[in-house]
Amino acid sequence: MELIWDIVISALLVIGGIFGFVGSLGLVKLPDPMTRLHAPTKAATLGVGSILIASMIWFAVKQDHLSLHELMVTVFIFLTAPVTAHFISKANIFRDWPADKLPRPAGEGEWAVHQADADTSKGELSVEQEGEAAQQD
Amino acid sequence: MITYALIFAIACYSAALLFNLFRVIKAPGVTDRVLALDTMAINAIAMIVLFGIYEGTALFFEASILYAMTGFVATVAFAKFILRGDIIE
Numbered sequence: 001m002e003l004i005w006d007i008v009i010s011a012l013l014v015i016g017g018i019f020g021f022v023g024s025l026g027l028v029k030l031p032d033p034m035t036r037l038h039a040p041t042k043a044a045t046l047g048v049g050s051i052l053i054a055s056m057i058w059f060a061v062k063q064d065h066l067s068l069h070e071l072m073v074t075v076f077i078f079l080t081a082p083v084t085a086h087f088i089s090k091a092n093i094f095r096d097w098p099a100d101k102l103p104r105p106a107g108e109g110e111w112a113v114h115q116a117d118a119d120t121s122k123g124e125l126s127v128e129q130e131g132e133a134a135q136q137d
Numbered sequence: 138m139i140t141y142a143l144i145f146a147i148a149c150y151s152a153a154l155l156f157n158l159f160r161v162i163k164a165p166g167v168t169d170r171v172l173a174l175d176t177m178a179i180n181a182i183a184m185i186v187l188f189g190i191y192e193g194t195a196l197f198f199e200a201s202i203l204y205a206m207t208g209f210v211a212t213v214a215f216a217k218f219i220l221r222g223d224i225i226e
Contacts, residue, residue, distance in 0.1 A: 010139055013139070013142040013145070016146055021153050027157065028156045047183065055187075059195060067198070069202070070186070077205055080205070087212070088168055094219070096168075113220065
């Protein structure tokens with residue numbers, strides 16, 4: 001039984017290490033800013049997730065107390081990684097993409113990043129978010 | 138077996154942190170620097186947890202939680218500053 005847990009923990013550690021490495025390698029290797037945004041936000045989150053699960057199993061098996069701190073960190077990273085990716089991609093659109101090179105957003109109005117005085121309280125927010133979702137797909 | 142896997146994972150994350158440092162120092166645009174700093178914070182969390190397993194103590198989880206929170210807030214503040222020229226409008 002001990003051996004099975006050892007194998008599981010080792011496999012999770014190796015998978016996590018490889019994913020973290022590939023994510024940061026993509027940050028260096030990939031050609032343009034949007035693809036560079038893609039690599040670390042997905043791969044590094046998965047890598048850190050499996051490292052944290054390995055740590056949780058290790059403490060449960062080797063020290064006989066189940067610690068749920070890691071689960072908290074995992075949930076926090078899984079919640080915050082998409083938010084930071086969204087913010088960085090918005091900043092990237094604002095800096096590098098002029099308004100006439102972007103596809104038109106659905107409905108009326110411009111992209112929120114090119115609308116300096118956008119009043120998002122008037123129901124424009126939902127329309128613009130749909131446009132951005134289509135862009136990110 | 139776990140020791141070898143741990144050393145492998147620590148080596149992987151060390152190389153990842155070096156890549157991130159390279160991208161922070163030498164980047165084509167400012168958003169790449171912000172992204173590299175964000176990835177660096179996430180990789181540092183993994184390093185802290187791995188070091189906790191290596192030492193066999195549960196002391197380092199609070200540090201990793203704090204690192205996750207400050208990393209998130211810092212990235213959002215940087216991106217917001219690039220986007221609007223101000224953090225809290």
